[in-house]
Amino acid sequence: MQKTIKLIVLAALCLNFTALAQHPQAKQPHNKQDTTTKVLNEVTINAGYYTVKQRELTGNITKITAKTIEKQPINNPLQALQNRVAGLEITQLTGVPGGGYKVQIRGRNSISSGNAPLYLVDGVTYPSSRINTANSSILGDASPLSLVNPADIESIEVLKDADATAIYGSRGANGVILITTKKGALGEIRIEGSTSYGFAQLGHKLQLMNTRQYLAMRTEALKNSGLSPSAADMDLTAWDQDKYTDWQDLLIGGTANISNSAVKISGGTTKSSYLLGANYYTEGTVFPGSFGFKRGGAHSNINFGGAKSPFKASFTASYTYSSNNLPSIEPTTNIVRTPNAPDVYDQYGNLHWYHNNLAIGSNPIANLLNTTVSKGDNLLANADLSYRILKGLILKASIGYTTLKREELSKLPNAARNPATNPNPANRQSQFGNISNSSYVAEPQLTYEHKIGAGKLNALAGLSFQESTAQYRNIFAANFSSDELMENISSASVFSINENSYTKYKYTAVFARLNYSLKARYYFNLTGRRDGSSRFGPGRQFANFGAVGAAWIFSDEELIRRHLPFLSFGKLRASYGITGNDQIADYQYMQLYSGSSSYQGSPSIYINRIANPDFAWETNIKAEAALQLGFLQDRINMQLAYFRNRSSNQLLGTPLPPSVGAASIIANLPATVQNTGLEFETSVGLISSKKWNWQTSFNFTLPKNKLLSYPDLANSGNATSYIIGQPLDIRRYYNTYVDPQTGVYVAEDIDGNGLRNDADRYLYKFMGQVFYGGWQNTVQYKSFSLDFLISFVKQNGNSLLSGIGLSPGFFLAASPVSNQPVALLNRWQNPGDATDIPKFSGNIAGFTNFGIGSKEGSQSVSDNSFARLKNVSLSYQFSKQWLNRLKIKYLDLNLQGQNLLTLTGFKGLDPENPGSLASKLPPLQTLTIGLKLIL
Structure with missing residues (x-):
């Protein structure tokens, strides 16, 4: 109720604020959603080095605009893409703000190299690897895009096939994501402001045993093991048998407050335009304490040159500062704490370490009190210059720079330990980590456009120069004399460097594109690129890549027009090409030595990595064919695409004999990975009238990954990890079951040798998404607009059992996290019982046996499919007549939600990325209310 009151009060304050504005009248902005049916000729697609009308596309590019992004209460641009783009798989790895994401475009191409797409922000290469050190493992791989403000984005284009990505050469092997920020526009001075406030909470709780159920489980477990409660079984002998603590509610049941504010001023004439904006975002956590994420920044753009000016220039710059204060240890791991464990505070409000003079283990x-504080800043600048030499001949240059820095301090103070058992100053430990990543890119280009007969020729040629440097440092310090001094590294007396690295990456390329259109219905596109990368050895640094694409708009043929009048648009297109992959660590082709402590009192070194001068590119051959159709004046649009990508020359670790001195050498093997799939997209204008408008769109992806070949796989180090003819994300399991007579797990002995070995792991399960998609709707009635997205995923993943740490009935006083899901009450109890849950056990033998089925057997996999109400946005646009009195151009009040409802058979916290039972915080349920106005 308090949260609701806060939102209502905020809305009222915002409305009162807008009444004070006194500015001239202007047209209200267009508020249609992406899914609104548009004439294809009007939709311009950013392909990176060039722009193209959607009608003329020979490749596969999907565009998401600011209208879609602004309707979502998100803190990372990747969230705006989830389940909205066919062929794009995005998995949120944690609900902690600033956390990581897994992103793959059309599957996993590489066995061991990078599979992340190339990110470009305003044409500048943006990091895709994590930006956190080992200090902040709670984040997973912290996403660099958490430093990009979604409200500054004008559009995001996702490039998928060879025709679209080959112009990026080796960098485009895994697809490309282009982010274009907002630019100044012509017109009078325009001031935009927006503010929103809301909260996020855990959307679903684990159904855990209450105290009565838990104690009955423990008693039964000891009985099954022939044991009686002892002093070590404090939950049964020393702790209150009637006490119950909901640890989920205590540790992750809080409310994360969210606020987001932005202001922007823009305007311009026919010869110049400008934009200047600022923003500030805060998000708390659901953990106890004052943890949270803050981000503030500024965005600017200035453009010179009109439509007929020979010289044009555009300068864009963005700066973002962020801070994140989080626990070093994920609190979610303790939600399965014993339900009758003593309170965390004693009667005096101090941390509780003892109960009846007995230690209660961890608190x-x-x-x-073990915290990680990080501070980061990001500067991104870009200049686009162009000069028209002759009619149709334009010289261009794009120059960009980005730098991203992050500092982290992780502390493990003695205040977080039992003072009676850990008073030693040496236990005070801090880690000081910092990352610095900077990159510049310069790309001169020459474009030429000329009409040839009934066709038009577009040519592009250019050079690309990029240099990136990355520094990573993590220093361990200990033996502080006081907890208060742990932020000062000079106060420690024990030091060690966990990691200290500096890498430089150089990249150069020459590229060209030739496009010819004939009669505005036949399109041919030829792309070529020669890349050079410093990540490969001498003689192997350069490689050639290219693609060809073609499209035929058959609906413009006279025969089709005459016999199929209901077909307003029809296009066939296809593409084929080769891209490369250099998404590997730097210097991998070189010999690496590491130092050991000493040998017979003298410093020594040993070989850590063997040099390989033949270290070369992975290659990815992409093919696609697609059919696009439009009916009833494009009120109904659909596209069906089939793709096949084959990645070969895989970079893998090859085992070496012990006599060599190194365990393996990274080399190219003729192993081949194939990704195929069907992508279906459709948009339909269901209703279009004066009062009502309803647009709906649907996307569906059916991917398939397969290891086509792997020479001598049986004798390699990956013999137990991969199977030829099966997906890479596959795991092998024992065929386990609960013996109906004994109540313990038994693994089928397939080879009959009486041992449990690799040969018995004959069951294989695909651990990934079988298909996925989303259904988007925009319903408008007068001034009201309702948008919602329902996402769905068919997938296999870790089962509820696989995430359980301690087996049901087992107890450790030092770490009492022994509560279990109520689903485990369906266990074996008597001979003849048929169930997948073994009998409760209180000894090591039972603990070990439980792991056979739940971690290594068929019980560790489950169907984790789900459907989710991913996003809802309800907005009201105030009437123009009322706003005219207030001298306001536009006023919109909106209510937005994210992850509001999930339907799934999975019994854990969340099916999207289940991991362990309680190892990480899942994506949160978010609700915000906001106001947007234009003066």
């Missing part, structure tokens, strides 16, 4: 609230 989950004390763990919150």
Whole structure:
């Protein structure tokens, strides 16, 4: 109720604020959603080095605009793309703000190299690897895009096939994501402001045993093991048998407050335009304490040159600062704490370490004193210059620079430990980590456009120069004399460098594109690129890539027009090409030595990596064919695409004999990975009238990944990890079951040798998404607009059992995290019982046996499919007549939600990325109310 009151009060304050504005009248902005049916000739697609009308596309590019992004209460641009783009798989790895994402375009291409797409922000290469050190493992791989403000984005284009990505050469092997920020526009001075406030909470709780159920489980477990409760079984002998603590509610049941504010001023004439904006975003956490994420920044753009000016220039710059204060240890790991464990505080409000003079093990609230504080800033600048030499001949240059820096301090103070057992100053430990990543790119280009008969020729040629440097440092310090001094590294007396690295990456390329259109219905596109990368050895640094694409708009043929009048648009297109992959660590082709402590009192070194001068590119051959159709004046549009990508020359670790001195050498093998799939997209204008408008769109992806070949796989180090003819994301399991007579897990002995070995792991399960998609709707009635997205995923993943740490009935006083899901009450109890849950056990033998089925057997995999109400946005646009009195151009009040409802058979916290039972915080349920106005 308090949260609701806060939102209502905020809305009222915002409305009162707008009444004070006194500015001239102007047209209200267009508020249609992406899914609104548009004439294809009007939709311009950014392909990176060039722009093209959607009608003329020979490749596969999907565009998401600011209208879609602004309707989502998100803190990372990747969230705006989830389940909205066919062929794009995005998995949120944690609900902690600033956390990581797994992003793949059309599957996993590489066995061991990088599979992340190339990110470009305003044409500048943007990091795709994590930006956190080992200090902040709670984030997973912290996403660099958390430093990009979604409200500054004008559009995001996702490039998928060879025709679209080959112009990026080796960098485009895994697809490309282009982010274009907002630019100044012609017109009078325009001031835009927006503010929103809301909260996020856990959307679903684990159904865990209450105290009565838990104690009955423990008693039954000891009985099954022939044991009686002892002093070590404090939950049964020393702790209150009637006490119950909901640890989920205590540790992750809080409310994360969210606020987001932005202001922007823009305007311009026919010869110049400008934009200047600022923003500030805060998001708390659901953990106890004052943890949270803050981000503030500024965005600017200035453009010179009119439509007929020979010289044009555009300068864009963005700066973002962020800070993140989080626990070092994920609090979610303690939600399965024993339900009758003593309170975390004693009667005096101090941290509780003893109960009846007996130590109670860890204290989950004390763990919150172990913190990681990070501060980061990001500067991104770009200049686009062009000069028209002759009619149709234009010289261009794009120059960009980005730098991203992050500092982290992780502390493990003695205040987080039992003072009676850990008073030693040496236990005070800090880690000081910092990352610096900078990159510049310069790309001169020459474009030429000329009409040839009934056709038009477009040519592009250019050079690309890029240099990136990355520094990573993590210093361990200990033996502080006081907890208060742990932020000062000079106060420590023990030091070690966990990692200290500096890498430089150089990249150069020459590229060209030739496009010819005939009669505005036949299109041919030829792309070529020669890349050079410093990540490969001498003689192997350069490679050639290219693609060809073609499209035929058959609906413009006279025969089709005459006999199929209901077909307003029809296009066939196809593409084929080769891209490369250099998404590997730097210097991998070189010999690497590491130092050991000493040998017979003298410093020594040993070989860590063997040099390989033949280290070369992975290659990816892409093919696609697609059919696009439009009916009833494009009120109904659909596209069906089939793709096949084959990645070969895989970079893999090859085992070496012990006599060599190194365990393996990274080399190219003729192993081949194939990704195929069907992508279906459709948009339909269901209703279009004066009062009502309803647009709906649907996307569906059916991917398939397969290891086509792997020479001598049986004798390689990956013999137990991969199977030829099966997906890369496959795992092998024992065929396990609960013996109906004994109640324990039994693994089928397929080879009959009486041992449990690799030969018995004959069951294989695909651990990934079988298909996925989304259904988007925009319903408008007068001034009201309702948008919602329902996402769906068919997938296999870790089962509820696989995430359980301690087996049901087992207890450790030092770490009492022994509660279990209520689903485990369906266990074996008597001979003849048929169930997948073994009998409760209180000894090591039962603990070990439980792991056979739940971690290595068929019980560790489950169907984790789900459908989710991913996004809802309800907005009201105030009437123009009322706004005219207030001298306001536009006023919109909106209510937005994210992850509001999930339907799934999975019994854990969240099916999207289940991991362990309680190892990480899942994506949160978010609700915000906001106001947007234009003066």
